Amino acid sequence: MAAITLEGVSKRYGPVIALDEIDIAIPDRALTVVVGPSGCGKSTLLKVIAGLEEADSGQVAIGGERIDHLPPARRNVAMVFQAYALYPHMTAAENMAFPLRMAGLGRAAIATQVRAVAETLRIADLLDRKPAALSGGQQQRVAIGRALVRDPAATLLDEPLSNLDAQLRADMRAEIAGLQKQLGATMVLVTHDQIEAMTLAERIVVLNHGRVAQTGGPLDLYHRPANRFVAGFIGAPQMNFLDCRITALGADGIAVALAGDLTLTIPADPGAARVGVAATLGIRPEHLALGETSDPSLVCAVTRVERLGASAHITVDSAAGPLRVAIAGEPSLKEGESLALGLAPARCHLFDADGIALASRTL
Amino acid sequence: MVRPATVAPLRRHRTRLAWAALAPALAAVAAVAGWPLLRTLSLAFTDARLATIETARWVGLENFAWTLSDPDWWRAVFNTLVFAVCSVSLELVLGLAFALLLNAGLRGQGALRAVALVPWAVPTVVAAQVWRWMYHDVHGVVNELLLGLGVIAQPVAWLADPALSLAAVILTDVWKATPFVTLLLLAGLQTIPAPVIAAARLDGAGPLDLLIRIILPLLRPAIVVAVLFRALDALRVFDLIYVMTSNSRATATVSIYTRQALIDFQDLGAGSAAAVLTFALIGMVAVAAVFALRPATGVAR
Amino acid sequence: MRRRRLARIGLYLGAGAFLAFTLFPVYWAAVSSLESGAALFTIDYWPRDPAWENYSDVFADQPFGRNIANSVIVATLTVGLSLALAAGAGFALGRVSFRGRRLMLAVVLATTMFPQVAVLAGMFELIRGLGLYNNLAGLALSYLLFTLPFTVWVVTTFMRQVPAEIEAAALIDGAPPWRVVWSILLPLVRPGLVTAGLLAFIGAWNEFLFALTFTLTDAARTVPVAIALISGASQYELPWGRIMAASVIVTLPIVALAAVFQRRIATGLAAGAIKG
Structure with a gap:
């Protein structure tokens, strides 16, 4: 587990500025939610942290160590994707075992760790199923399991709940928050849904047009919005x-x-x-x-x-x-x-x- | 980790990876297509013979002049164009009819589709031999059937008669290639959303209106592709004609002419000139067809 | 109601015509292959007295078994080579966006329109230069001319359909790039590989011009050449029964393949063509 810091991170795609001189400090062992309207750069932010995209300038550090020059495989960061991105040709167990296999763990160690995570996520009875035979919520759990199984420095979650129906979303929300507390994990969750942000986060980073509009606790943002954008974005119905x-x-x-x-x-x-x-x-x-x-x-x-x-x-x-x-x-x-x-x-x-x-x- | 902490920037690294993954295929294309084509091009300007490639002399455009003044070459061009135009149009019409039939919701459609693959899968040489046997002037089943039906009064030498042999060969190609066209058009038909057809019906379109005003325009991309593929194949037809009518001038196509010059006459220079001309002919048709295709698939890309 | 019934009957008549047109030549070849001697020269729509000697004669009078083995070897080699090359190319062209990607795809696809005779002389030199004349490996190499464009295209198309997130997940899970291709992408594009491989196999099995030109001896010939060159006692008396028997023998496995994988092949042809 480690804190993540971004300093002066910029990223543009042609004429589009996705991230504009971003400075963020994401605290250790906390759940930080990055929220903003679509196109605000929040997914790019996660990709830059994960190493799937390279920042044009700026620094990314995890636990005080610069990682922006490392390939994704060597950043010790796990990610849960919006559409889960489970490997369709592998069973749930094989999916969760994959990062451990890549890390070169032995067969027995892999089996033990997969089982432990599966039990935490209550999917131990689904381990032999392939993703196609799992419901959306179950796939979600497997995806989270695959992220947590290798005990990463940080877990990045990209709109993890948006593919679930309303009821399941509320359940999973509580579950992710619970898991984070239970494991003391460092998590960064990206969402466009301010209610999700308000209910989940210890800290919220509001992004707009590639800039940090405001950072703070949920009630800070509600009571003391730093600008009109945050004032309008947080709270429903709108201010x-x-x-x-x-x-x-x-x-x-x-x-x-x-x-x-x-x-x-x-x-x-x-x-x-x-x-x-x-x-x-x-x-x-x-x-x-x-x-x-x-x-x-x-x-x-x-x-x-x-x-x-x-x-x-x-x-x-x-x-x-x-x-x-x-x-x-x-x-x-x-x-x-x-x-x-x-x-x-x-x-x-x-x-x-x-x-x-x-x-x-x-x- | 003992490796140095710096690696090349991700994007550049990935680009290099892509080139590395692509390189073997590109090398293969260069070896089996690029280089031989360049060799053919350069040999076309020499007097090389199969046995004397090393000592070949530059002769300029002599081979082209010779080929272009050879009446056999022009006969081959004529045969090729007749073969391509007739077989492709027949295949298109029949293929469309069969595709509509297979799309009409008959029982046993899957089986029909499997049957459609049979002529396509049959080796061309086999198709040629089988039809050659069916066309046999004395013992052939075609003559027998037509005599029985009273269409002809006496047996016909389908493949020996210069007036008939090209038509006979075309019919064989139609048999072999119509299923391919059928399958392509069927796939195209199946991409037309059923509600569109239903809406046209509700708007009062009869079967003919439906075909001409709705189905054919929507099928255009598939038709163009089928015609392009078939035309490319028909313009370079070789196996069928080589096996069915061997050296007959009545059916020799540009591919037959070229191989004869290259291998049978061992004249690499003239043969290569013919090969270049063949390539140019096919290239022109392909480019024209690709341009015809562009606007139709522009959106889909 | 009556009109609809008439239309229905018309459709079934059409289907019947389609079946007859498509299957009769194949049926006729099978019937003829079972007749020998005088029976061959009288028209019977059903072999009254099936004779299997044509089938044994095919193997007795020439090294037909050897020819079949040659065809299997060449086709298998062609499939293996094509898929190996297409897997790499498909990854590069389908999953990485780099400058020149479209051009490279166009270059590979452009070989689709190469007439075989246009490269015949150069290919002949290449094969002789590599010492592969009258050699099965040389044939397989030359077949890449027509198998590579569509195998690369089919694999590229399938590669493109794999969600970007899956590859990203594998990278984050710590897989090195070759591992992402081998453990994640290739298993996911397996249907594409199977389709492309089938088409390549059929193409190689049926190829004639190169096989005719680049082999010299009976022992190196593939079946299409062998069937084209079967001759009888005299030039004017072809052994039709034997030719038909040989035709049936080489056609059966390929038609069986096509029947078993018909859906794959049909969609493969359509995907290759419609999206192109």
Whole structure:
């Protein structure tokens, strides 16, 4: 087990920049999730760590030792692929034995280790089957077994759950997290699914356009998004964004004016903000309050109500723009109805014209 | 690990690996195709004979001039083109008919498809001998059948009569090669999605509309490929004619002419000139066909 | 309803015509091979009095057994050589993207259109230069001219279909490149190798022009040449019964192969052609 560090790693495919000066430190014995929309470079990142692709520049080190010049076979990194990539002509046991055979282990040692891993993954009774005779979930376990069997320095998982159905995905998610804890393994999991990232990770690396948008724990990203991209990407339903203008800077925060004559003073460090510039106000649907409160409020008209049972999503139109509201329970609202919506300044995020967070401070 | 820690960059390493894996095949192609072709090209400009390759002298275009003024050469070109055009068009029409038949959902289709492979698998020499026997002027079953049906009044010497021998040989080629065309077109037919056919039926297309407006256009790539492959084979036909009619001028093709010059007359120079001309003829047809093929498969690539 | 039934009958009549056209010559060869003497010269659609002497005569009057063995050796050599070369080439052309890949594929495929006579003189020199004239190894070598393009093409096509992830997995699992090819890729493209090998075997078994030109003695001849050159007591009296018997003998194994592997061969032909 070892920590992985990337320094200034860049990779381009022709005109497309897949990775742009990436610096990441992936901690030892933890599960790190790399998340981002498709095309953000997250798969390339894994390939560069595994040695399947070569970075144009920068360094990759595992356990403090540079490995970017080594072929994949000598990096002691294991990988679980999205489509599992099991060897179709080999049984489950042979699949898991393959890395050990390549490492030159003896027959007996291989058999013992394969059996041990198979038991951990509860696939000991499937060892003689070929991949075609296994279900998706079983294939997934064999693929994980093949990765873990040789006790690698790090295990890379490339969208490992996206080929499974919803129920199985939830089970496997819990199982991977459990395995990681049980074995104390260093794992890097790549996904496009922010919910998967939030539920699995101890640490999340958000990638966008080949750059690290933010790194942190799940709740760090939720409460203190560093930029508009992370704010919009993490959390569902998505954060609402409203155009605004900075009107004053004071000790109690930044005052902004929204369309429809609403003024808010957001408790944030004024920092580099300047009066008169355009900004974006962000507030999560679940942080909007229905009805009159002591907070500044907007008068809205309900355009759509989606009832999910335990909660409801309401879309409204306001002078400041359309908003989504998430509330618990089953509201007795009708489309066309008008209501007041309270914006708690402490729940608001503020982003400058470049999308960088103006030191938001959520309580 | 005692090996030095640095290896060549991955991509370059892989490229080198690819060239190493490819090298033996390329060497083989160079040895059995490239070099012999170059030799043929260079010999065509000399007076080499089989026994005197080493002492051959450069004679410029003399061999080409000689070959191009030989009426036998032009007869061979004519025969080759007639053979290719007739056999390939017949094979295409019959092959299409059989392919549609095999695709019509008859019982025992698998067996029919297996049967279709039989003439294709039969060695050409065997096909030639069998048909030669069937065409026999006195004891042949073809004459017997046609006499019985009243098509002919007296036995015909199919292979000896210069007016008939080429047609007889063409028919043999049609027998041997139609299954190949059938299988290619059948594979093409099976790539046409059933809903497309169903939609055309619902739109009111009759069987003929269906064939002309839907099936044939969609089958175009397969047809072009089948024609290309068959034309290449037909233009260089040798075995069939060598065995069935040996040295008859009425059926000699460019391949027969060339081998005769090279081996029987031991005239490497003139033979090589004929070989170069043969190659040029076939090359032109192939290039034309490849260009015809391009737009059809451009998307699939 | 009536029209549909008529159409159905038409289809079956067509199928019957197809069967008759395709199978009659083969049937006729078999019938003739069982007749000798005067029986051969009267038309019987069923051998009334099957005589097997043609079959024994084929082996008695010439080294036909030797010819068959030669054909088996040449075809096997050709298959082995072609597949070995095509495995490497298929890996390179199907799994690695490098500058010149398309050109190299085109070069290999271009030999498809080489007329055998166009290389006859040079090939003759090559074979004589290597000391392989009148030698089975020389024949197998020359057969690469027509087996390599399609074996390389079929293997390349199959190689391309192996998901990139599988190869990546093997590399990460610590397999050196040759091991990836040997333990992972080749087993996965086995159907392609079998198909290409079958086509190469049939092609080599049936080849005539090179076999005729590059062998001299009865003992080095392959069966197509032997069958083409069977002669009788006089030039005008060919031993048709024996020729038909020999034809049946060399055709049976190849037709059996084709029948057993018909699906493979059909898809192989189609894959080679349609995707090309």
